[in-house]
Amino acid sequence: MTQPITRQRKAVSLISGGLDSMLATRAMLDQGIHVEGINFYTGFCVEGHTHAIRKKDKAKPKRNNALWVAEQLGIKLHIVDIIDEYKDVVINPKHGYGSNMNPCLDCKCFMVRKAHEWIEEHGFDFIITGEVVGQRPMSQRRDTMPVIQRESGAEDRLLRPLCAKILPATLPEREGWVDREKLFNFNGRGRKPQIALAEKMGIVDFAQPSGGCCFLTDAAYSSKLADLWSARGERRYELDDIMLLKVGRHLRPRPHFKIIVGREEGENRFLEGYRKQFTHMYTTSHSGPLVLLDGEANADDLQLAARLTARFSQGKMADTVRVELHEKGADKRELDVVPLTNEEIPVEWYL
Amino acid sequence: MSHHQLDARRMLCPMPVIRTQNFVVKLPPGDTVDVLCTDPGALHDIPAWCRIHGHEIINTQEQQDGELTITVRVGADSS
Numbered sequence: 001m002t003q004p005i006t007r008q009r010k011a012v013s014l015i016s017g018g019l020d021s022m023l024a025t026r027a028m029l030d031q032g033i034h035v036e037g038i039n040f041y042t043g044f045c046v047e048g049h050t051h052a053i054r055k056k057d058k059a060k061p062k063r064n065n066a067l068w069v070a071e072q073l074g075i076k077l078h079i080v081d082i083i084d085e086y087k088d089v090v091i092n093p094k095h096g097y098g099s100n101m102n103p104c105l106d107c108k109c110f111m112v113r114k115a116h117e118w119i120e121e122h123g124f125d126f127i128i129t130g131e132v133v134g135q136r137p138m139s140q141r142r143d144t145m146p147v148i149q150r151e152s153g154a155e156d157r158l159l160r161p162l163c164a165k166i167l168p169a170t171l172p173e174r175e176g177w178v179d180r181e182k183l184f185n186f187n188g189r190g191r192k193p194q195i196a197l198a199e200k201m202g203i204v205d206f207a208q209p210s211g212g213c214c215f216l217t218d219a220a221y222s223s224k225l226a227d228l229w230s231a232r233g234e235r236r237y238e239l240d241d242i243m244l245l246k247v248g249r250h251l252r253p254r255p256h257f258k259i260i261v262g263r264e265e266g267e268n269r270f271l272e273g274y275r276k277q278f279t280h281m282y283t284t285s286h287s288g289p290l291v292l293l294d295g296e297a298n299a300d301d302l303q304l305a306a307r308l309t310a311r312f313s314q315g316k317m318a319d320t321v322r323v324e325l326h327e328k329g330a331d332k333r334e335l336d337v338v339p340l341t342n343e344e345i346p347v348e349w350y351l
Numbered sequence: 352m353s354h355h356q357l358d359a360r361r362m363l364c365p366m367p368v369i370r371t372q373n374f375v376v377k378l379p380p381g382d383t384v385d386v387l388c389t390d391p392g393a394l395h396d397i398p399a400w401c402r403i404h405g406h407e408i409i410n411t412q413e414q415q416d417g418e419l420t421i422t423v424r425v426g427a428d429s430s
Binding site: 039041045063064066067068070071074075076077078079080081243269273 | 361363364365366368369372389392395396399400402403404417
C-alpha cells in the first residue's frame, strides 16, 4: 500500500527582529514547516541605522535585526514597505492609542491582514507570530487575540506557537500540519520561558529592544508628532516628517514655525539632505549646527531663529555670531546676531 | 546579461534594501545592479539580504563623500 504524498506546508512568519518571533519561527522549522519571514517597514521602526545617524553611536552594530534573525534561522525575509498604507492606522486607530501615540492593536491587525494577503498571493498555508498572551498590555491580551484573528481576516490560519496551547486549536493544528503537543503555553509579561527556550534551542545572541521596536511607543517622539499635527491643524504626515522627528533637537518658539537643530556631525550630515526643502541656516563665524526651519517665518522669526542657531554654536558666549541664512526661494544672506542665553529660551519651546 | 543602476541615496535603511529587493525580483539570474546609497547601514544590510536570498555581492566601493556603490549579481532564485 502506498502512502499518500503529503506536501510540505508553508508558513509566513512576522519577523520583528526580537526574540519571540525568532523562537516561534524556529519552533515551526523544527516541525518541518517551510517558513519564510515577512517584515513590515512603517517608517516608525526603530532601526539601528536611525541611531547610526548620530556619530556618537557609530560604534554600535548597524545590523538590521530582522535580516539578522532570518539569516540565523536560514530563512528568506521579505521586507515590505507599508509607509503609505500605514498612515490610516496611525491617524485613525479604531481601537485607540496606548500610553503614547502607539496604535498597537490596530497595528497588529493591519500587519496580520497584510501577511494574510501575502500568503494568499504566494500560495502559503498559514501565518505565525511570536505573540504571547499577556505579554503586551494592548495588543497581546487574551481578549485581543481573537480580535486580531477576526479583523485581519486570517481567522484560524493565524498560529501563535509560543502560546498556542492556551488558545483554541487553529487550522494547522487541527489538520495535523503541526503537532500541537510540541507547541508552548507561555503566558504573561515574564521573559523567563522565552530565555529558557532560547537556551534549549541553542540561541545565544538575540536583540532585546528595551523600548520596543516602534518610535510611536516613545513618549518624546509621540509628543513631537502631536506637536506636528497641532501646528498643521490636521492629522497627516509624510515620510520626511516622521524621519525628521527622529533627528535633532526640536524647538517651537512660535506656533507657526519650529526649528530642527543638528546635535552633532552625523545629524548635521543627515539634515543636509533636506536643505533644498527647508529654509536653513548655520553659523559661519563659529562652528555650529545646521538648523532647518519648518513653517512660515517673517523677518522677526528669522532673526529669532538665527539667534537660536547662534546659541547652539561654539559662539554661544560671543558678543555676536554671523549666521548664513538660506531662505527658501531667496538668495542667501548673512545676519550678525547676539546669541540667545539659556534664560531667554523657555523650556516650553523644547519639544 | 544586463547591467543596471539603482539610486537609493539619501534613504535610510531598510529602504535601500527594500528598493534592492523590489528591483532584483524582476531581473533574470546573472544580471548585475549597482546600488547607490549613502546610509552606511546598507553596507551590512544589502549583503545580508543577498546572502539569505542567494544573490552575490561582487563589488563594494566607498567614495570620500561617503557615497557607496554596492554591486549585486542576481542569483538563480530571485524570489
